[in-house]
Amino acid sequence: MPCLLHSLPPISPSTTPKTRPKPPLPAHNSRTRTLHITCTRSQDDFHATLKALNSRNRTPRKSLGQHYMLNSSINEQLVSVADVKDGDVVLEIGPGTGSLTNILVDAGATVLAIEKDPHMAALVRERFASTDRLKVLQEDFTKCHINSHMLSLLESRDLLGQKSRFAKVVSNIPFNISTDVVRQLLPMGDIFSEVVLLLQDETAMRFVESSLRTSEYRPINIFINFYSDPEYKFKVPRENFFPQPNVDAAVVTFKLKQTADYPPVSTTKSFFSMVVNSAFNGKRKMLRRSLQHICTSLEIEEALGNAGLPATSRPEELTLDDFVRLHNLIVKA
Ligand SMILES: C[S@@+](CC[C@H](N)C(=O)[O-])C[C@H]1O[C@@H](n2cnc3c(N)ncnc32)[C@H](O)[C@@H]1O
Numbered sequence: 082m083p084c085l086l087h088s089l090p091p092i093s094p095s096t097t098p099k100t101r102p103k104p105p106l107p108a109h110n111s112r113t114r115t116l117h118i119t120c121t122r123s124q125d126d127f128h129a130t131l132k133a134l135n136s137r138n139r140t141p142r143k144s145l146g147q148h149y150m151l152n153s154s155i156n157e158q159l160v161s162v163a164d165v166k167d168g169d170v171v172l173e174i175g176p177g178t179g180s181l182t183n184i185l186v187d188a189g190a191t192v193l194a195i196e197k198d199p200h201m202a203a204l205v206r207e208r209f210a211s212t213d214r215l216k217v218l219q220e221d222f223t224k225c226h227i228n229s230h231m232l233s234l235l236e237s238r239d240l241l242g243q244k245s246r247f248a249k250v251v252s253n254i255p256f257n258i259s260t261d262v263v264r265q266l267l268p269m270g271d272i273f274s275e276v277v278l279l280l281q282d283e284t285a286m287r288f289v290e291s292s293l294r295t296s297e298y299r300p301i302n303i304f305i306n307f308y309s310d311p312e313y314k315f316k317v318p319r320e321n322f323f324p325q326p327n328v329d330a331a332v333v334t335f336k337l338k339q340t341a342d343y344p345p346v347s348t349t350k351s352f353f354s355m356v357v358n359s360a361f362n363g364k365r366k367m368l369r370r371s372l373q374h375i376c377t378s379l380e381i382e383e384a385l386g387n388a389g390l391p392a393t394s395r396p397e398e399l400t401l402d403d404f405v406r407l408h409n410l411i412v413k414a
Pocket of ligand 1: 146179195
């Protein structure tokens with residue numbers, strides 16, 4: 082394994098390195114916003130991250146989406162956006178060198194960190210060996226059943242009298258598992274109140290889309306809006322990561338709905354998602370054609386009419402509420 086000292090940016094002895102990444106740039110379009118939060122802690126992740134990687138001779142692995150956060154103020158903002166307080170229980174996916182973990186623990190949270198890379202899991206375990214408020218699982222998050230881990234963590238806090246009914250998720254995740262993470266976490270409103278993720282900027286903008294007539298509108302948007310209220314918070318320019326990715330990132334919050342607040346679909350959620358997926362099947366067909374295998378085109382036209390939607394409606398023109406109404410009318414037909 083080659084020594085990383087040659088490939089990493091130099092570590093300056095000063096506490097504010099000259100090469101320190103710039104703060105986030107202003108919002109780049111009408112759908113984005115920049116959040117300004119004063120950084121109060123003096124923790125320098127630029128140093129901590131590079132030292133941790135150097136100490137292990139670790140070359141960041143592309144396949145694991147290892148782009149480490151170098152800017153502690155971004156980590157501070159993630160924690161602040163999630164409003165992490167003393168006594169909170171937080172799930173962190175992919176702690177890496179532990180730069181975000183450090184701020185979460187510092188804020189008083191008990192953290193469950195799930196890290197796929199055994200070297201990074203060992204590193205983060207070692208780094209936080211002196212605290213009992215961090216549990217590290219070396220697992221692939223996409224294959225891991227986190228319910229039982231989270232429930233036992235919440236219960237143990239409860240027994241100690243530190244009641245935290247809901248946990249939170251705060252993570253800088255590898256971009257390539259964004260959809261899996263969202264699919265797994267958003268229906269877990271009984272465990273998590275809020276999911277705060279650092280995502281690829283393009284994905285972030287796509288995920289918060291609840292409007293119509295864009296080619297980016299997909300069943301995942303219906304899914305996201307069914308289970309949560311998503312909000313694009315602020316953009317994080319690529320210069321803040323090591324190694325630098327080819328794209329910018331952004332922070333998105335998903336406020337999870339409770340089961341009682343889910344849209345009132347008259348069948349099972351899986352049948353509803355089958356209707357939504359069928360609607361989007363093929364190349365942007367009209368609904369009366371794409372839903373033909375569920376019921377006749379006449380019945381769909383009638384349902385569209387009763388829902389107050391044009392007979393020529395296409396899936397990307399429907400909001401979550403439109404889909405719920407149409408689905409309920411189709412089921413009745
Ligand atoms: C983008 S890095 C973020 C690291 C750290 N949180 C930071 O902000 O610097 C993503 C981390 O997720 C880990 N990872 C990649 N795939 C994973 C998976 N399927 N499950 C859990 N961790 C994963 C990587 O090894 C890496 O440590």
